[in-house]
Amino acid sequence: MVENVIVADGLTRIFNKTLVAVDHVSFSVREGEIFGFLGPNGAGKTTTINMLITVLKPTEGSASILGYDIVKQANNVRKVIGVVPQEYTADEDLTGYENIMLCADLYGIPREVARKRALELLELVELANFKDRKVETYSGGMRRRLELACGLVNRPRVLFLDEPTLGLDVQTRAATWDYIKRLKEEYEMTIFMTTHYLEEADALCNRIAIIDHGKIIVTGSPEELKNALGGDIITISIKEDADVSEVIRNVEHVKEVVKMENGSYRIKAELGEVTTPLIIEALRSRGYTVTRLSLTEPTLNDVYLEYTGKTMRDTEGSREEFHAQRIMLRRARAR
């Protein structure tokens, strides 16, 4: 039976009476899927997660996790969820192993069970060799993995990941995705995650919701969202000096044809792989020769652009800066 593990209904959080961080958000997450919130810095992703994980109370609306109300049954919720926050929360002055044991203590897991589990988790995220080193010696990727391990110590049925690869370089990011996928298989969890990386949403999520200014703009699988844009972009040139726009427009699946200044045609079509041969066929049967052709699939960036009117890239710089600042803050924590 496929049931909804997370159900949010009109979830709203207003800060200081005026700042609407999350604005009547409704969605549901099915068992076993990875559901992602995709949106720029300040969109309200962390605030949404904080409400779902019972750290913040909603100003309005409600949500439940595995049937437990996040306000009235907060303690039940806390027992069945795991959380990997956007910051590195592991204690730098403690070792990796000590950090996991601390998490286990907070869940009240018996020491013996906790010890076994900590070692198993450290093995799983390939930190076993570093378990007795202080976390301050860990690299960014290792810290992320440690956070993942901490979030799993209570064997959660629902895992929350807030920007799981924030601030990591491209290779480490891809490796972290692999860990996430592997852990999900291993522990049969449902995952709710947030990200502002389009590739990440594409690589990990079964379904995403694009969120901006606290509102969900659109929900669907990455494929659906991309297809909804009206399909792929085909660019074609012919040898002859004639206008073939009409010919192309009559081909099945073609939605839009624009003749460009350089004489090529820019075609928007659903199912690009199927449509492209049809267009070539149609042109050839009329005696035209195709000289050049390209097919590009729309990315989530195009989706994002379509719905918000801006590109995701615009917001990324400030994000990294923000993260760098956090790291500096950590260092400043000398006492």
Place this chain on the structure above:
Amino acid sequence: MSGNNEDYGPSLLRGLWALTVRELKKWLNDPIMLLMFVLQPLIWMGLLGKSMNLGAMFSSENLVNIPIPDKIPVPGDYVTPKVEGYVYISGSWIHQSLQRMFSDIGESVMKNVFGVSDYFSYMAIGMISMIVMTTTMFSGMSIVWDRRLGFLDKVLSTPVPRGAIIFSKVLNAALRAMLQATVILLLAVLFGLRLSPTFNMMNILGIYSAIFLISIGLSSIFLAFSLRSTRLERPMQIVSLITMPLMFASNTFFPISMMPNWLQSVAYVNPLSYLTDALRQLTILPLDASRILVDFIYLGVFASIFSLIGIVLSWRYLTR
């Protein structure tokens, strides 16, 4: 492999212990901190306790330049038995007697003002108060970091009782303060602090109780304040703003009776005065039962009111 749906009970004590141990480990693992921990009292004791040797003001060398004529004429009416005319007393004899009397006077002036004859003992105990105060304020404030670095939110997402989070900070503050007080007292004894002859195990228990009371009051109020202030630096600024006045408007380094009236009234509500007085009575002064009772009642009331306010405000923040 689905070990899901387990029902282990997170308990207040378990959580409290885990969070407190974390803090203490962080603290004790830091070599610089440990160095400071010993160096700071050493510097204070050396500079203030030993260099500001108030008793030495009354030593005979300080009479050297006081002009005393060689022969001092005394009208015969003033000597017994009375004589006609004048008698003459040798200046050097006057000088010698003055010197002798002066050091006796010094001793009693010190005793009247400070209760003990050496300022070092007086000051060393004051320093315990001072360090207990700053340590507990800073421990309460350490939650600023937990909040800023996301650790607090993570802990809040676990089923650990909210009380464990608050009490771990308060307990940690008290434990640190007690440990520091112990180290300072040991150092002070090493450097010549004279414990009163009646000093025993009960006194040690009393010292710890007094420190415990002031610690929970101060740390919970600072905890609430740090949780609620929107800016990270704010609590730090407040601490550096108030520690000096609190210290000097109390009997930490100087007796209240010597202060101007307006300052006395501040010193009499300042909990630090009561802590310091209790500590001195338990270490270097003869114990005065009614006075120490007043000290403990005041500290108890302070601790109850401030920790209640602090805990309620913190609680409200944690369940916002």
